[in-house]
């Protein structure tokens with residue numbers, strides 16, 4: 368994941384960037400790593416958003432699809448834990464590093480499920496303003512055909528899998544998926560573990576929404592709950608709490624400087640994250656980019 372986003376930052380901040388260029392990115396060295404989290408639930412990592420997989424008697428349910436070029440590797444990793452095909456694919460949100468394999472998995476027969484704003488954004492031209500990145504409308508087979516507004520439940524593989532909407536969090540279409548019996552929660556990009564997060568203001572994301580999503584999961588999770596972040600390693604409730612507190616502290620500091628009328632350059636120059644950079648600043652967003660992102664979001 369780190370590499371993809373460095374690519375985004377390096378290539379895209381100053382130029383318009385079309386998603387198809389990502390199709391030419393070299394995924395040949397990417398390997399899909401599988402971690403078994405319960406009898407039926409797995410976390411899989413490759414490049415792009417972390418995958419969640421439920422595999423059992425009823426078939427395979429997958430959360431997110433990374434990049435199109437990785438579909439054969441993802442299918443091979445899934446085949447190692449189940450002989451059954453992917454029956455359902457749920458997208459945590461519309462971003463291309465979580466939905467790039469939709470077309471392939473749709474063609475292979477998966478029913479795609481997502482919050483209704485994911486379908487809206489995938490079916491029209493997209494724009495991620497912070498990266499100056501344009502995306503093309505997806506073909507019909509890549510779109511969610513089951514959409515919901517607030518939440519949806521799937522009775523699968525011996526448990527009631529619950530997906531619920533986190534309004535205006537990382538985007539305006541985020542879902543968080545809870546596997547109660549397995550004691551696993553997949554938070555999509557409402558949680559970046561051990562790194563500064565990106566919040567997509569131009570897709571309706573907000574700091575307040577991410578904090579609300581984290582608070583909701585903190586209420587649900589126990590000390591042993593395994594929390595899959597959109598990016599970063601598997602997390603715990605303590606990791607999520609640390610993330611929530613970091614985001615709340617830095618955004619409060621940036622908001623108060625905005626209130627004082629400080630310009631973006633002044634806020635960045637004040638290095639409001641200096642004490643935190645050793646722990647959080649080596650991931651997808653550099654400290655300065657993180658502050659810039661927060662400033663743009665909180666100024667709105």
Ligand SMILES: [Zn+2]
Nearest residue numbers: 460462537556
């Ligand atoms: Zn995202």
